[in-house]
């Protein structure tokens with residue numbers, strides 16, 4: 308699929324949809340309309356939401372078509388939602404695994420919660436860098452598990468040496484790669500060295516590698532750690548359809564790992580039931596590599612422009628491999644957030660311990676970011 312550099316100045320609503328072959332006129336119209344409504348802030352009380360790392364563009368046209376077709380033909384027959392098994396098989400085939408290596412959930416959130424419940428307690432610590440995605444840490448607190456929080460390195464990357472050094476007696480180490488909120492990433496050799504060190508020095512400790520944002524990584528920056536999960540029983544991966552696949556509202560995620568590990572996670576917490584429409588959408592989205600490539604390219608161009616905006620004004624921003632950026636504004640995130648909200652743009656929450664200086668900004672569509680950059684200028688003035 309052809310992607311052209313348009314910048315934020317000239318916006319072609321629905322152009323991407325129109326460029327996809329095989330979609331019906333109907334699907335193009337609906338997508339264009341949805342995008343136009345979104346651009347006009349018709350949803351979310353007219354507030355541009357740059358606070359949750361969802362996809363600004365939603366599912367691709369093929370996925371939308373699959374949802375529509377199944378809504379029309381099949382949704383009254385969902386008690387035996389066979390597409391869920393198909394999805395599990397589809398994911399297994401995609402990675403060359405068996406279905407026993409795939410655990411589906413209603414978003415990856417229940418997998419994060421279940422893994423902490425399965426592997427951590429008052430003695431067996433949950434070990435996490437900070438700031439990172441915090442659902443697992445919240446779960447550790449809920450169950451009164453010991454929690455160890457570690458600083459990032461000076462470039463705001465996850466400090467893998469420190470993480471490995473804290474594995475002794477721990478139940479679970481959490482590595483978000485690429486990391487939310489900083490957008491930093493570790494390449495395959497570094498991750499492999501880290502995993503092998505933990506498995507050698509502390510073979511009883513589990514390692515969770517959360518690859519929710521992997522599809523947004525810069526070319527060559529990352530490889531999935533699935534082979535390590537297949538080699539080591541104590542390593543597992545989670546993935547989400549809520550990011551580049553644009554399906555946050557449909558709630559599908561999965562874990563990849565060895566059967567006995569997935570069973571422990573499943574037994575510790577409810578994974579929810581993936582419904583038929585979500586399953587059919589996820590299967591279509593998984594196989595639509597062309598759309599994911601387009602989504603990643605679109606996000607990358609927007610990301611470059613927004614990072615350039617801040618860097619050209621002297622603000623530090625680590626290279627991001629996600630659909631959000633983490634900017635050192637030299638002011639409290641709350642102050643910037645309030646300044647932006649006055650102009651109907653909502654940016655990310657506080658990320659302790661960096662909330663006095665840094666703010667996370669999720670990347671919206673070109674239309675949204677064009678408005679947002681003007682708002683950022685005002686809030687920074």
Ligand SMILES: Cc1ncc(COP(=O)(O)O)c(C=O)c1O
Pocket residue numbers: 359360413414415416417440483487517519520546547548549555558559560
């Ligand atoms: C790193 C990371 N992992 C997991 C999740 C959970 O997403 P979901 O439950 O929608 O799959 C998020 C959501 O923002 C995230 O940022």
